[in-house]
Amino acid sequence: MNYSFDWSALWVHRDLIISGFVTTVELASISLVLATVLGIVIGTCGAVGSRGLRVLAIGWVELIRSVPLLIHMYIWYMALAVLRLPGFACAVLALSIYSSAYVTEIVRAGIENLPAGQAKAALASGLTQFQTLRLVIYPQVLRRILPSLASVFSQLIKDSSLASVIAVADITYEAGALDGMTFRTFEVYAMTLVLYLVLVSIVNQLLGALLSSSMRSSRPSPRELRDA
Amino acid sequence: MHDVIFVNRDFLAAGLLATLQISAISIVCGTLIGAVVALLRYLRVPFAARFCALYVGLIQGAPLLVVLLFCYFALPALFGYKTTAYWATVLSFSVFIGAYLAEDIRAGLQSVSPKLTQAALACGLTMPQVLRLVVLPIGVRSVIPPIISQYVRLIKFTSVASIISVQELTGNALLVNARVFEPATILSFVAIVYLIVCQAVSLFGRWLNARFAVRT
Amino acid sequence: MIDIQNVSKSYGAVPVLQDCSLSVKRGEVVVVCGPSGSGKSTLIKCVNGLEPYQSGSIKVAGVEVGARHTNLPKLRAKIGMVFQSFELYPHLCALENVMLAQIHVLRRSRDEARTRAMALLTRVGLAERAHQMPADLSGGQQQRVAIARTLALDPDAILLDEPTSALDPEMVSEVLDVITALARDGMTMMVVTHEMGFARRVADRVIFMDQGRVVEDAAAETFFAAPASARAREFLSKILAH
Numbered sequence: 305m306n307y308s309f310d311w312s313a314l315w316v317h318r319d320l321i322i323s324g325f326v327t328t329v330e331l332a333s334i335s336l337v338l339a340t341v342l343g344i345v346i347g348t349c350g351a352v353g354s355r356g357l358r359v360l361a362i363g364w365v366e367l368i369r370s371v372p373l374l375i376h377m378y379i380w381y382m383a384l385a386v387l388r389l390p391g392f393a394c395a396v397l398a399l400s401i402y403s404s405a406y407v408t409e410i411v412r413a414g415i416e417n418l419p420a421g422q423a424k425a426a427l428a429s430g431l432t433q434f435q436t437l438r439l440v441i442y443p444q445v446l447r448r449i450l451p452s453l454a455s456v457f458s459q460l461i462k463d464s465s466l467a468s469v470i471a472v473a474d475i476t477y478e479a480g481a482l483d484g485m486t487f488r489t490f491e492v493y494a495m496t497l498v499l500y501l502v503l504v505s506i507v508n509q510l511l512g513a514l515l516s517s518s519m520r521s522s523r524p525s526p527r528e529l530r531d532a
Numbered sequence: 533m534h535d536v537i538f539v540n541r542d543f544l545a546a547g548l549l550a551t552l553q554i555s556a557i558s559i560v561c562g563t564l565i566g567a568v569v570a571l572l573r574y575l576r577v578p579f580a581a582r583f584c585a586l587y588v589g590l591i592q593g594a595p596l597l598v599v600l601l602f603c604y605f606a607l608p609a610l611f612g613y614k615t616t617a618y619w620a621t622v623l624s625f626s627v628f629i630g631a632y633l634a635e636d637i638r639a640g641l642q643s644v645s646p647k648l649t650q651a652a653l654a655c656g657l658t659m660p661q662v663l664r665l666v667v668l669p670i671g672v673r674s675v676i677p678p679i680i681s682q683y684v685r686l687i688k689f690t691s692v693a694s695i696i697s698v699q700e701l702t703g704n705a706l707l708v709n710a711r712v713f714e715p716a717t718i719l720s721f722v723a724i725v726y727l728i729v730c731q732a733v734s735l736f737g738r739w740l741n742a743r744f745a746v747r748t
Numbered sequence: 749m750i751d752i753q754n755v756s757k758s759y760g761a762v763p764v765l766q767d768c769s770l771s772v773k774r775g776e777v778v779v780v781c782g783p784s785g786s787g788k789s790t791l792i793k794c795v796n797g798l799e800p801y802q803s804g805s806i807k808v809a810g811v812e813v814g815a816r817h818t819n820l821p822k823l824r825a826k827i828g829m830v831f832q833s834f835e836l837y838p839h840l841c842a843l844e845n846v847m848l849a850q851i852h853v854l855r856r857s858r859d860e861a862r863t864r865a866m867a868l869l870t871r872v873g874l875a876e877r878a879h880q881m882p883a884d885l886s887g888g889q890q891q892r893v894a895i896a897r898t899l900a901l902d903p904d905a906i907l908l909d910e911p912t913s914a915l916d917p918e919m920v921s922e923v924l925d926v927i928t929a930l931a932r933d934g935m936t937m938m939v940v941t942h943e944m945g946f947a948r949r950v951a952d953r954v955i956f957m958d959q960g961r962v963v964e965d966a967a968a969e970t971f972f973a974a975p976a977s978a979r980a981r982e983f984l985s986k987i988l989a990h
Contacts, residue, residue: 307609307610307611307612366731367727369730370684370688370726370727370730370731371688371723371726371727372688372689372690372691372692372702372726373688374691374692374694374695374702375691375702375719375722375723375726378706378715378719379715379719379723382709382715382719383715383716383719383720384716385715461595462593462594462595462596463595464595465595465596465597465598466595466597466692468597469597469695476595476597476598476601479598479601480601483605489605489606489609489610490606490607490609490610492606493598493601493602493605493606494602494606496598496601496602497590497594497598497599497602500593500594500595500598501590501593501594504593505593645835647831647833647835648835648837648838650793650798650831650835651829651831651835652837653798653820653821653824654796654798654824654828654829654831655824655825655828655829655848655849655853655897655898655901656821656822656823656824656825656826656849656853656901657821657848657849657852657853658821661852661853665848665852666837669839670837670838670839673839746838746839747838747881747883748838748882748883
């Protein structure tokens with residue numbers, strides 16, 4: 305092994321690394337918000353909507369999930385180039401829609417697995433459909449699906465690396481640039497791996513802390529509500 | 533507009549074949565890696581289990597693209613060997629999917645009740661026999677759906693290999709597009725092909741599960 | 749046949765078995781009974797080495813179970829065990845359940861294993877269900893297959909750990925009938941059970957355990973007519989009340 309390590313090259317170009325990191329975080333965060341909103345809307349339709357809506361929701365999920373994320377990105381960037389969206393916007397759209405399919409499934413399953421008595425009791429007490437959703441269904445469902453949502457967020461951060469292919473200056477893109485500049489190939493890609501690992505770990509820890517604090521809250525669990 | 537696809541059908545078909553080949557090889561290797569890692573962790577083999585846990589944690593925190601670039605650029609640079617994009621792809625994909633399969637298979641192994649293992653031992657079977665005849669068959673057959681969904685994920689991931697110029701479906705489609713510039717048609721076609729392949733594998737998985745799942 | 753001497757076992761600081769001694773002669777049927785937590789299941793699992801013990805000795809056909817160099821698989825091939833929760837292999841049909849150990853432990857050929865397995869399933873009354881999966885069998889049927897599976901290795905003795913406790917009442921008698929037939933054919937058995945009626949009919953001796961100790965060890969008629977210890981009397985009166 306004739307490789308001589310030189311990690312200082314990374315320090316010299318730390319501004320590029322940092323800007324790439326920031327871009328990744330921005331990209332992932334914005335996409336997460338959009339994916340969650342879209343996923344909740346379509347997931348709810350899939351769970352409580354009419355038969356036609358349910359079929360559409362399931363079909364939509366299958367369609368989106370069966371197409372690779374890279375193709376999604378290319379579609380927004382190239383096929384829909386008529387829209388002249390900048391790379392970042394294309395990446396956000398592709399990531400959001402792709403991830404929303406997973407959120408949709410999680411939300412739909414979450415709502416469907418809630419005991420049927422919950423909604424019936426709420427409606428029987430005079431709440432409207434919308435109020436039932438807002439006050440009874442969503443709070444319980446959201447608490448139960450948080451672990452799955454956390455893993456969607458983790459996956460989103462990793463998937464965001466594909467944005468580098470459509471010229472979004474994220475961690476992976478800057479890594480390629482750095483490699484070209486310094487030829488410290490191993491150091492650059494090792495650091496890239498570490499950066500993503502750190503980012504994913506931070507997110508997992510944060511969400512883990514959020515989860516346990518929500519578990520400890522004093523609000524009654526669905527079982528308590530049901531047996532009361 | 534659709535002539536583009538018809539005219540280039542051989543080239544695109546070759547790309548699809550390559551996609552399926554890469555997927556098949558990576559699936560086989562990845563499953564082997566996953567099974568070995570899962571067993572080592574299930575049996576808590578000292579030192580090896582710890583190392584496997586590190587491997588799984590490392591891979592699961594990393595994007596596939598970065599693992600691929602690492603295997604294609606960084607490792608050859610470090611060790612001074614030459615590799616083709618094709619084999620770097622197969623290596624990185626196998627290692628990548630192996631980590632996820634290891635966790636799924638391990639969950640399957642752990643779902644086999646210890647009392648069943650005891651009953652098998654009580655019949656005079658040795659521990660290796662119990663693993664081979666009871667724990668592995670039941671464990672793996674109880675996690676067919678997660679395993680199949682990892683396989684589908686891998687087939688989608690093969691598109692990433694186009695980034696290092698592997699001539700699979702996405703790569704070939706982009707090459708055609710570079711020449712004729714009909715992204716809407718070409719990308720729609722590619723999307724539909726992936727859709728069909730993924731759905732076919734999922735359907736196969738559902739049949740497999742219905743046929744082989746262990747009922748308790 | 750089975751010789752248990754001064755066996756003690758603890759989980760950490762909690763004593764589970766305290767200085768237990770009993771023996772089972774060839775051809776004898778010994779019933780072990782007692783309240784929950786008395787250690788009877790633990791004791792029976794020590795006999796074939798499924799549970800380790802800290803002190804004392806258990807000898808099966810002269811072989812010390814707890815010795816480091818003992819070949820446990822070989823020992824277990826000679827002593828069968830029937831579990832409360834049946835524990836049939838869910839991925840194999842009834843016939844294959846009975847064949848598995850024959851092929852891989854006794855190294856019999858598939859054909860010989862199949863023939864013997866069919867004979868055993870016929871003996872327990874389940875020949876027509878040979879190709880059904882455990883999930884399609886009732887609890888009583890599963891337990892009878894489990895007994896056939898144990899018999900497949902031609903064991904010298906059989907340990908039964910509450911064989912009917914997990915069964916619906918109407919299926920208990922079909923299993924007890926099979927066990928009774930085994931006893932009549934001269935099989936050496938150590939049975940942990942709550943079924944006192946069955947014990948009365950079949951047991952040669954009864955062991956009463958409480959809190960990890962062997963409190964009483966008497967011939968069956970003696971035990972049921974007049975138990976020596978107060979604890980045993982109390983237990984019997986509660987059990988026989990319903």
